[in-house]
Amino acid sequence: MKDAAPQTIHLKDYAPFPWIVDRVDLTFRLSPTTTRVLARVAYRPNPEAGDGPFFLHGEDLRLISAAIDGTPVAPRITPEGLTCDVPDRAFLWEAEVEIAPESNTALEGLYMSGGIYSTQCEAEGFRKITYYPDRPDVMAPFRVRIESAAPVLLSNGNQTGRGDGWAEWDDPWPKPAYLFALVAGDLVAVRDRFVTRAGREVDLAIWVRPGDEGKCDWALTSLKASMTWDEETYGREYDLDIFNIVAVDDFNAGAMENKGLNIFNSALVLASPETATDRDYERIEAVIAHEYFHNWTGNRVTCRDWFQLCLKEGLTVFRDQQFTSDMRSAPVKRIEDALMMRSRQFREDGGPLAHPVRPEEFVEINNFYTTTVYDKGAEVVSMLKRLIGDNAWRAGCDLYFERHDGQAVTIEDWLRAFADVTGRDLSQFQRWYSQAGTPRLSVTEAWDGETLRLTFVQVTPPTPGQPDKGPQVIPLTMGLLHPDGSELMPSTTIEVTEATQTVDFDGAALCAKQGKPVARPVPSLLRDFSAPVILDRPLTTEDRAFLLAHDTDPFNRWEAGRGLAREVLMARATGTDFDDAAYLDGLRAVLSDPALDPAFKALVLALPSEDDLAQSLFDAGTTPDPAAIHDAAEIQRRRTAEALGDLLAETHAANATPGRYCPDADQAGRRGLANATLSLLSRTDDGARAAAQFAEADNMTQSLAALSALLNIGRGAEELSTFEARWSGDRLVMDKWFALQVMCAAPDKAADVARGLTEHPAFTWKTPNRFRAVIGSLAGNAAGFHHASGAAYTLFADWVLKLDPINPQTAARMSTAFETWRRYDPARQERIRDTIRRIRDTPGLSRDTGEMVERMLG
Numbered sequence: 112m113k114d115a116a117p118q119t120i121h122l123k124d125y126a127p128f129p130w131i132v133d134r135v136d137l138t139f140r141l142s143p144t145t146t147r148v149l150a151r152v153a154y155r156p157n158p159e160a161g162d163g164p165f166f167l168h169g170e171d172l173r174l175i176s177a178a179i180d181g182t183p184v185a186p187r188i189t190p191e192g193l194t195c196d197v198p199d200r201a202f203l204w205e206a207e208v209e210i211a212p213e214s215n216t217a218l219e220g221l222y223m224s225g226g227i228y229s230t231q232c233e234a235e236g237f238r239k240i241t242y243y244p245d246r247p248d249v250m251a252p253f254r255v256r257i258e259s260a261a262p263v264l265l266s267n268g269n270q271t272g273r274g275d276g277w278a279e280w281d282d283p284w285p286k287p288a289y290l291f292a293l294v295a296g297d298l299v300a301v302r303d304r305f306v307t308r309a310g311r312e313v314d315l316a317i318w319v320r321p322g323d324e325g326k327c328d329w330a331l332t333s334l335k336a337s338m339t340w341d342e343e344t345y346g347r348e349y350d351l352d353i354f355n356i357v358a359v360d361d362f363n364a365g366a367m368e369n370k371g372l373n374i375f376n377s378a379l380v381l382a383s384p385e386t387a388t389d390r391d392y393e394r395i396e397a398v399i400a401h402e403y404f405h406n407w408t409g410n411r412v413t414c415r416d417w418f419q420l421c422l423k424e425g426l427t428v429f430r431d432q433q434f435t436s437d438m439r440s441a442p443v444k445r446i447e448d449a450l451m452m453r454s455r456q457f458r459e460d461g462g463p464l465a466h467p468v469r470p471e472e473f474v475e476i477n478n479f480y481t482t483t484v485y486d487k488g489a490e491v492v493s494m495l496k497r498l499i500g501d502n503a504w505r506a507g508c509d510l511y512f513e514r515h516d517g518q519a520v521t522i523e524d525w526l527r528a529f530a531d532v533t534g535r536d537l538s539q540f541q542r543w544y545s546q547a548g549t550p551r552l553s554v555t556e557a558w559d560g561e562t563l564r565l566t567f568v569q570v571t572p573p574t575p576g577q578p579d580k581g582p583q584v585i586p587l588t589m590g591l592l593h594p595d596g597s598e599l600m601p602s603t604t605i606e607v608t609e610a611t612q613t614v615d616f617d618g619a620a621l622c623a624k625q626g627k628p629v630a631r632p633v634p635s636l637l638r639d640f641s642a643p644v645i646l647d648r649p650l651t652t653e654d655r656a657f658l659l660a661h662d663t664d665p666f667n668r669w670e671a672g673r674g675l676a677r678e679v680l681m682a683r684a685t686g687t688d689f690d691d692a693a694y695l696d697g698l699r700a701v702l703s704d705p706a707l708d709p710a711f712k713a714l715v716l717a718l719p720s721e722d723d724l725a726q727s728l729f730d731a732g733t734t735p736d737p738a739a740i741h742d743a744a745e746i747q748r749r750r751t752a753e754a755l756g757d758l759l760a761e762t763h764a765a766n767a768t769p770g771r772y773c774p775d776a777d778q779a780g781r782r783g784l785a786n787a788t789l790s791l792l793s794r795t796d797d798g799a800r801a802a803a804q805f806a807e808a809d810n811m812t813q814s815l816a817a818l819s820a821l822l823n824i825g826r827g828a829e830e831l832s833t834f835e836a837r838w839s840g841d842r843l844v845m846d847k848w849f850a851l852q853v854m855c856a857a858p859d860k861a862a863d864v865a866r867g868l869t870e871h872p873a874f875t876w877k878t879p880n881r882f883r884a885v886i887g888s889l890a891g892n893a894a895g896f897h898h899a900s901g902a903a904y905t906l907f908a909d910w911v912l913k914l915d916p917i918n919p920q921t922a923a924r925m926s927t928a929f930e931t932w933r934r935y936d937p938a939r940q941e942r943i944r945d946t947i948r949r950i951r952d953t954p955g956l957s958r959d960t961g962e963m964v965e966r967m968l969g
C-alpha cells in the first residue's frame with residue numbers, strides 16, 4: 112500500500128538531479144519469488160544542478176547490499192527510496208536487491224503474466240526494480256545481463272551475448288529508466304527484416320506465446336508500414352539492429368514504447384480474420400505505429416519531467432493520426448478523432464477531472480495518462496501545424512530533433528523550435544497547454560446585402576483551480592457556400608485570437624467572381640474540426656439539411672447530419688414533438704449517393720452516443736434522463752428502419768461480403784456500412800438477417816456485429832452459447848463475448864448481466880482486459896449504468912474496491928466512470944456522490960484511486 116498522506120508534486124518545484132549517470136549495468140537473476148537485481152551505476156556530480164541529497168527512488172525492494180567504489184555503505188531507507196552519503200566526485204554505485212515478480216499484481220515494475228516475466232516502467236515503475244533516480248531527465252546507456260533458464264531472454268538495444276541460461280544486451284542510446292524493459296519466458300518469434308533508408312538492416316520480431324504465431328502478420332505489416340512512413344514523412348529512421356515487440360496478456364494500458372523492445376497488450380498485436388474485427392485491425396495498425404513513432408518522439412527526445420507528458424504523447428498521437436489518415440481515409444479518420452474528442456475529452460474537460468494539457472500538479476502521475484494529455488495534446492499539435500503551414504511544420508520538427516536529440520525537454524523547448532523557424536510569437540498559443548476547459552466559440556452572422564459579418568465570442572468556462580481564462584488562438588477553418596449549393600470560398604483558416612472578434616467577407620464580390628447572383632453566403636465553420644472547441648451556432652433544420660447536401664468539406668457534411676440526428680433525439684428525449692423528415696431525407700440522400708465512401712455513410716448513419724446526448728442536453732441547460740435518451744434512440748432506430756427499409760436492405764446486401772477477407776479501409780468501410788444497416792434492419796425483421804449473418808459469418812467482424820444486433824433487440828441467447836462454445840479457448844475473443852453482453856443489455860438488466868458474468872468461471876478479474884470487458888463495459892452502457900435503481904453504481908464501486916488493493920492503476924482509471932455525476936438529477940447525484948464517498952472512505956484505499964475520488968468530489 113502506498114503512503115497514507117499523499118504528497119502533491121508541483122511543476123514549479125522542478126530541479127535537476129544533482130548527479131549525472133554515465134552508465135547503468137544491470138544483472139537480473141530471475142526467479143518468480145526471489146529475483147535478484149544487481150545494479151552498477153556510474154554517477155558524477157552534475158555541474159548544472161544545485162546541491163541536494165543523493166536520493167534514489169525505490170519501492171517494495173529488499174536491499175541485500177550496497178557499496179560505493181567497492182566499499183559497503185549503509186543507506187537510510189524509507190518507503191519511497193534511500194539516501195546515502197556519497198563523495199563529491201565521480202563514483203560507482205553498486206546495489207543488490209531482491210524482488211518478487213510473481214506477487215506483483217499491480218503490473219508495474221517486473222511482473223509475471225502467464226508465466227512470462229515482463230516489465231512496465233512508465234511512469235515510475237523502475238523504482239520497483241532497483242534503487243535509481245527514476246525520473247525522465249536522467250538519461251543513460253544501459254547494459255543488461257539476464258540469467259534465467261527461460262528460453263527467450265530480451266532487453267533493450269542490441270544483443271551482445273547469449274549462452275546457456277544467460278543473455279546480454281546493450282542499448283547505446285541514453286534513455287530514462289521508464290524506457291527500460293525486460294522480457295523472459297517461453298515465447299516464439301515471427302520474424303521479418305527491414306532495411307532503412309540509410310541501409311541499416313533491422314531484424315524485426317514479434318514475440319508471442321506458442322500457438323499465437325499465426326496471428327502476427329498484421330502487426331508485422333503495420334510495423335514495416337510505420338517504419339517506411341516515418342522515413343518518408345518526417346525523415347526519421349530506426350537506430351538499432353533489432354526491433355522487438357512482445358505481446359502479453361496482463362497489461363494495464365495498450366502498449367509501451369520501451370527502446371527497441373515494445374511491450375503490448377496482446378489485444379493490440381494478435382489478429383486473424385476469424386478472431387479480430389476490422390476495428391481491431393485498425394487499432395493494431397495505429398498502436399503499432401504509435402509505439403514505433405515514439406522512438407523519435409519520446410525516446411530520442413524525451414520529457415524533462417512528467418508534467419511534460421503531452422510533449423511525447425500529444426505529438427505521437429498526432430503522428431499516428433496522420434499515419435492512419437494516410438493509410439486509410441483522411442476524412443473518416445478526422446470524424447473518428449473528433450468523435451473521440453467530444454465523447455471523452457470534452458467530457459473530462461467539462462467535469463471535475465479537468466486539467467490542462469500540461470498539468471501543473473499531481474499526486475499520482477499514472478492518473479494523468481488521460482484523453483486530455485493524449486488527444487487534446489494531439490489537437491494542439493494539429494492546430495500548430497494548421498497555423499504555421501506544412502513546410503514550416505516540417506522545418507520546425509527537423510529543428511526540434513536536431514536541437515534536442517538525446518535530451519529531456521519541455522513544452523517551451525518544443526514551441527521555441529517553431530517560433531524560431533517561423534518568427535511567430537507563440538506565447539498566446541501556449542495557453543492551449545496551460546488552460547483547461549473546452550472553449551465555447553459562439554458565432555453570429557449579419558448580412559447587409561453585400562458584406563457578411565461574422566462575430567466570434569470565445570469563452571472558456573472555469574475548471575478546477577482555474578476560475579479565469581484568457582482568449583486562446585483558435586484556428587478556424589471555414590468556407591462559404593452560395594445558396595444554390597456551389598462553393599463561393601474554399602477552405603480558409605482564420606485566426607480567432609480575441610475574446611470578441613469580427614471578420615468581414617465581401618459576399619457580393621465572391622458571388623460576382625463566380626458569376627452568381629448576389630445572395631447571402633452560407634458559412635461552413637470549423638471545417639475539418641480545426642480546433643477542439645464547442646461551436647455555438649444557431650442553425651435551423653434547413654441550414655443543416657443544406658450543409659449535409661452541399662458542404663464540400665466532408666467533416667462538416669457529416670457534422671450537419673449529426674446535428675439533424677441530435678436535434679431529433681434531444682427533442683424526443685425531453686418529450687418534445689419533432690419532425691424527423693429532414694433527418695430521414697438526409698440519410699436517404701447520403702445512402703443513395705454512389706460517390707460517397709461507405710465508411711463515411713456508416714458514420715452518418717450512426718446516432719450520437721447516449722452519453723454524448725446526455726452531455727449535449729446538459730450543455731443546453733437540461734438535466735439529462737438516461738432512460739429517456741435510451742428510449743429516444745431506440746425509437747429513432749425503429750423509425751429509421753421503417754422509413755428506409757428497402758434502401759437499408761439493399762445497402763446491407765451490397766456491402767456485407769465484399770470478397771475474400773482483407774482488413775483494408777475499403778473492405779472495412781463496406782462491412783462497417785453493412786453492419787450499421789444490419790443493426791437498424793433487425794429492428795423491423797426481428798433479427799432474421801442478423802441470425803442469418805451470424806450463421807454464415809466467416810470472420811469476427813460479421814459475426815460480432817450480427818450477435819450485437821441480436822442482443823440489442825433482446826434476442827441472441829442461442830448465438831451467445833454457440834459463440835462461447837466455439838471460442839472458450841481464446842482469451843481475446845472471450846473478452847468480446849463478455850463485453851458485448853454487458854454493453855447490449857437492456858437498461859434494467861445491465862447490472863444483473865454484469866453480476867452474472869462476474870460469477871462465470873472464466874471471469875479472471877485480475878487480468879485487466881477481462882475486468883474491463885465486464886466492469887468497464889457496465890459504465891459503457893449509459894442507460895444501464897445510470898439506471899434509477901442505482902444497482903450498477905453499487906456493483907461497479909464494489910468491483911473497483913476489490914481491484915484497488917491489487918491493481919490501483921486500473922482501479923483508479925475505472926473510477927472515472929463517475930466523473931459526470933453532476934450532470935444528473937438530484938436523486939442520481941446523491942446516489943453517485945454516496946458511492947464515491949464510500950470508495951473514498953474505504954480504509955487502505957490506494958493513492959491512485961484516492962486522488963481520483965477526491966478530485967471527483969471536488
Ligand code: 0A1
Pocket residue numbers: 231233234363364365366367368401402424477480
Ligand atoms: N507510453 C505508452 C502508454 C503507457 C503509459 C503508461 C503505462 O503505465 C502507466 C503504460 C503504457 C503509450 O503512450 O503508448
Ligand code: ZN
Pocket residue numbers: 401405423424427428
Ligand atoms: Zn504514447
